[in-house]
Amino acid sequence: MRISPLPSIIIEPIVRAALLEDLGGAGDLTSDAIVPLEFPAVATLTARQPGIVAGLDVAALAFSLIDPSIKMAVALPDGSAVAAGETIATMSGRARGLLTAERTALNFLCHLSGIATATAMLVEAVHGHKARIVCTRKTTPGLRAPEKHAVRAGGGSNHRFGLDDAILVKDNHIAIAGGVRQAVGRARANAGHMVKIEVEVDTLSQLEEVLGLAVDAVLLDNMPLDELARAVMIADGRVVTEASGSITAATAAAVAATGVDLISVGWLTHSAPILDIGLDIVAVD
CATH class of the missing domain: 3.20.20.70 (Aldolase class I)
Known part of the structure; x- marks a missing residue:
C-alpha cells in the first residue's frame, strides 16, 4: 500500500532532536577524524529480512539535515513490500554526512518499518x-x-x-x-x-x-x-x-x-x- 509522505514541518523537529542527541556538543568525532570532508560515496539501504517499508521520508530528512547535498533515490517507497537482500533506496553524496546521519536514519527507518510490517501481518x-x-x-x-x-x-x-x-x-x-x-x-x-x-x-x-x-x-x-x-x-x-x-x-x-x-x-x-x-x-x- 503506497501512501504520501508526512509533511516535513511535522517530522523535522523530531528528526532534528534525534540528530542533536546523537551529535552532542562535539559532533561525529569518528567520521570527522577519519573521512575527508569532500570524500564522495554511494550507499544503499538494504533489508536484511522481509517486511513492509515505512519511514523513508524521516530517514531522508536525517541525511539532508546533516548534509543537504546528499541525494536519495527511492526504489521501494513507504508501503512497499521488501524481500531480504533487496535495496530500498540509494544515497549519494559526501561520505562523512552519510556516516554521521546513518544511525539516526536507521533508528527511525527500522522502527517504523517494523510497525508497518506488524500491521500488515494483522491486516x-x-x-x-x-x-x-x-x-x-x-x-x-x-x-x-x-x-x-x-x-x-x-x-x-x-x-x-x-x-x-x-x-x-x-x-x-x-x-x-x-x-x-x-x-x-x-x-x-x-x-x-x-x-x-x-x-x-x-x-x-x-x-x-x-x-x-x-x-x-x-x-x-x-x-x-x-x-x-x-x-x-x-x-x-x-x-x-x-x-x-x-x-x-x-x-x-x-x-x-x-x-x-x-x-x-x-x-x-x-x-x-x-x-x-x-x-x-x-x-x-
Whole structure:
C-alpha cells in the first residue's frame, strides 16, 4: 500500500532532536577524524529480512539535515513490500554526512518499518472480514505522527491522534461521573457538532445502557469471543463496534469473525519488533 509522505514541518523537529542527541556538543568525532570532508560515496539501504517499508521520508530528512547535498533515490517507497537482500533506496553524496546521519536514519527507518510490517501481518490475518486494524495512543512519546503513519503504510487505520480529536469515555471517567449516563451526558453537553463520542464497556449490560444514549461507537474491552459476538448482535449496526485487549496475529481472525468493525492494537506502536535494515557503502571515489 503506497501512501504520501508526512509533511516535513511535522517530522523535522523530531528528526532534528534525534540528530542533536546523537551529535552532542562535539559532533561525529569518528567520521570527522577519519573521512575527508569532500570524500564522495554511494550507499544503499538494504533489508536484511522481509517486511513492509515505512519511514523513508524521516530517514531522508536525517541525511539532508546533516548534509543537504546528499541525494536519495527511492526504489521501494513507504508501503512497499521488501524481500531480504533487496535495496530500498540509494544515497549519494559526501561520505562523512552519510556516516554521521546513518544511525539516526536507521533508528527511525527500522522502527517504523517494523510497525508497518506488524500491521500488515494483522491486516492479512483478518482478510475476508470487515474488521479494520487500528492503532491507539500507546505511542512512543514524540513519535506519534510517524508511528501512526507507519500503521497506514502497513494497511491499517488510525484511531484518534490525541485527546483533542474525539471523546473516549473510559472506566475512570464513568467512576468519577457516577455512572455511564452521567458521563455521556456531560460529554455530549460539551462536544462540538463534529466531535464523535465513544464509550468503553466491559459487560453486555453496560453495552445495552450505552446504546440508549446516542453515542457513536463502543469500545468492547477484553470481552471473551462469545460475549464479543453477542455484543455485535446487540449493537446491530447502531454504533461502530471496536474490540480491544491483548489481540495478536494468532487471535485476530477469531476476533474479526465476531463481526466487529474495528480491532485496536496498542502493541503495534509500543512493542512491534524492528525490521532489520542496514546501510552499506557500495562505491567510493
